[in-house]
Amino acid sequence: MYKRVFAALLALMLCVSLTGCAKKETKSVSFFAMDTYITISVTCEDAQAALDWAQALVEANEKKWSTTLSDSLVSRLNAGEKEALDADTARLLRRAEEMRAYTDGAFEPGIYPLVKAWGFTTGEYRVPLDGETAELLRQVVPDNVRTENGETFLSGGMIDLGGIAKGMTGDMLTEGLKQRGVDSALINLGGNVQALGAKPDGSAWRIGIQSPYDDSVMCVVSVKNKCVITSGAYERYFVGEDGQVYGHIISPFTGRPVSNGVASVSVIAEEGAMADALSTALFVMGEQAALDFWRAHEGFDLVLLTDGGTLYVTEGIWNDLTKRSNGAVKQVCEIKR
Ligand code: ADP
Ligand code: MG
Numbered sequence: 001m002y003k004r005v006f007a008a009l010l011a012l013m014l015c016v017s018l019t020g021c022a023k024k025e026t027k028s029v030s031f032f033a034m035d036t037y038i039t040i041s042v043t044c045e046d047a048q049a050a051l052d053w054a055q056a057l058v059e060a061n062e063k064k065w066s067t068t069l070s071d072s073l074v075s076r077l078n079a080g081e082k083e084a085l086d087a088d089t090a091r092l093l094r095r096a097e098e099m100r101a102y103t104d105g106a107f108e109p110g111i112y113p114l115v116k117a118w119g120f121t122t123g124e125y126r127v128p129l130d131g132e133t134a135e136l137l138r139q140v141v142p143d144n145v146r147t148e149n150g151e152t153f154l155s156g157g158m159i160d161l162g163g164i165a166k167g168m169t170g171d172m173l174t175e176g177l178k179q180r181g182v183d184s185a186l187i188n189l190g191g192n193v194q195a196l197g198a199k200p201d202g203s204a205w206r207i208g209i210q211s212p213y214d215d216s217v218m219c220v221v222s223v224k225n226k227c228v229i230t231s232g233a234y235e236r237y238f239v240g241e242d243g244q245v246y247g248h249i250i251s252p253f254t255g256r257p258v259s260n261g262v263a264s265v266s267v268i269a270e271e272g273a274m275a276d277a278l279s280t281a282l283f284v285m286g287e288q289a290a291l292d293f294w295r296a297h298e299g300f301d302l303v304l305l306t307d308g309g310t311l312y313v314t315e316g317i318w319n320d321l322t323k324r325s326n327g328a329v330k331q332v333c334e335i336k337r
Contacts, residue, residue, distance in 0.1 A: 026200060029055055034062045034166055036190025042177060043184040043200040050180050054173050058189075061172070064089055065165040067112060067121055078112065078158040082151040090152075092168045092273070093145050096161055099277035100142060103293075107281035108252035112160035113139040118257065120248045125238035127246065133255040140252055163249075167229060167276025170194035174272075191235065194227040194272050204320070209303055211328040212263040218326040219303065221317055227272045231279035232264035233257070251284050260286035261307050263328070268317050269300035287312075295337055305329065 028041030029051045038058060042050045064073040064086070076083055085093070096109040113136050119125035128136065141157030166189040174196045177185050185196040186205055195205040204224050208217035212234040221228055233247025237257075240246055246257040265282045267275040278300060282290040287306055294302050294314055301317035309330030313321050318334045 024200070027051055031055060031058075033058050034066070034169070034189065035068070035162075036166075038190065039186075039188045040173070041186050042182050044177075044180070044182040050177060050182055050185075053180065054177065054187075057172060057176065058169055061088070061165065061169045065092065065161050067115075067160050067162065074159060074161060077145075077152070077154055080154070082153045084150055085147075085152045088168075088172065092161060092165065093152075093159075095168065095273045096159075096164050096277065097143060097145065099164065099274065099281070102297075103278065103281035103285075105142060105252055106284040107163060107277045108140060108142065109159045109161060109164070110140045110142050110144055110157045111250055111252055112158035114250045114252075114255055115160050115162070115248070116158075118246065118250065119238070120236065125240075125246070127240045127242070137252075137255040140255075163231075163280035164273055164277040166190070166192045167227070167272035167274070170227060170272035170276075192227065192229045192272065192276060195223055195225060198224045208324075209264075209266050211326055212305065213328050216326055216328075217324050218305070218328050219311065219313075219324055220322045221266075221268060221303065222320040222322075223268065226268055226270055227275050228266055228268050229272065229275040229279045230264055230266040231283040233259070233283075234264070249280055249283050253284075258284050258286075262287055262290070263305045263307050265290060265305075266303040267300050268303070275300065291335055294335070302335070 022045050024043055024045055025047045026043040027047035028039060030039045040051060040054045044050055066072045067074055073083055073089060099107045100109060115121060117128050117136050139157055144155045144157045146153055146155050170187050170189055170192055173187050174194055177196055183197045184200050187194040193207050199205055204222035206220050206222050207228045208220050209230060211218045212232045236248035237245050249258045251258050262283055265279055267279040269275040290304060301314045304312040311329045311332045312335050314335045323332055
């Protein structure tokens with residue numbers, strides 16, 4: 001009798017323990033959205049369901065936040081319409097404004113008139129005349145998002161969230177995946193890499209930072225629960241009739257594509273929206289101002305490559321960085337506070 005009860009209990013325990021830790025699987029998905037190639041990989045029980053949710057979120061955000069889609073929420077705001085905002089868009093606009101203030105205007109959500117004039121929204125690139133640039137700079141209206149009676153509109157100018165939307169999307173993905181029980185995921189939104197937790201084996205994710213000149217990797221950083229977000233002029237640029245290279249990050253101070261001796265800057269931090277906006281802003285600031293900004297602020301690390309081939313690495317990430325032999329890098333310098 002006891003034997004039989006014992007056997008039944010044992011069988012029950014085995015059953016509970018088996019269903020209690022159903023098998024985890026690793027799956028990934030790649031697709032094109034937000035103007036870039038996206039790869040998301042997750043390790044959890046129903047990996048396909050998590051990936052389906054993640055892809056749908058990226059596509060929904062693109063529909064709301066793109067400036068190239070004429071019926072997106074941002075395009076409608078830019079056309080002067082009033083809109084009732086969803087909570088995510090309200091959060092994105094608030095964070096964009098906070099980052100403008102934090103970077104003293106180097107990150108400027110109101111940059112859209114200039115991005116458009118130089119042809120980066122359509123691919124019909126052109127170099128505006130100096131007089132036109134000065135007029136366009138007057139159309140950049142900082143802090144222009146207003147909300148009255150539950151409706152949001154722009155008090156002037158137009159907005160472009162291309163320098164922060166992918167970072168915010170990465171934050172929403174890591175938060176949502178965590179809620180779905182995922183504790184290990186890697187999200188790559190075209191060079192914006194966000195790591196949730198560690199690799200399935202518990203070790204740190206190893207994230208390659210690309211050379212600005214080709215597809216090769218110039219260094220690898222090891223991180224857990226952090227993002228590595230890079231800005232450079234090499235992803236989207238055109239060569240003018242004058243032979244000059246014009247990149248897609250525009251200085252809100254000169255109205256011209258940034259060309260200041262910085263080849264690429266990567267920000268390593270916990271929050272994607274912050275790291276994304278910051279990488280754009282530090283690229284605008286230039287080598288010395290970017291390093292000074294790092295010294296004056298906490299909460300992030302930098303890997304900054306100059307046109308001359310110096311790779312500056314701030315002290316917080318120094319021990320977690322492995323340099324690869326790469327023609328883009330002539331010397332590596334640790335930056336301390
Ligand atoms: P990517 O989107 O290629 O990863 P960034 O995050 O640096 O690169 O964002 C660049 C985009 O941000 C540009 O394509 C443009 O839409 C927008 N942008 C350009 N200059 C600025 C600026 N000074 N401040 C804020 N956004 C900018
Ligand atoms: Mg950015």
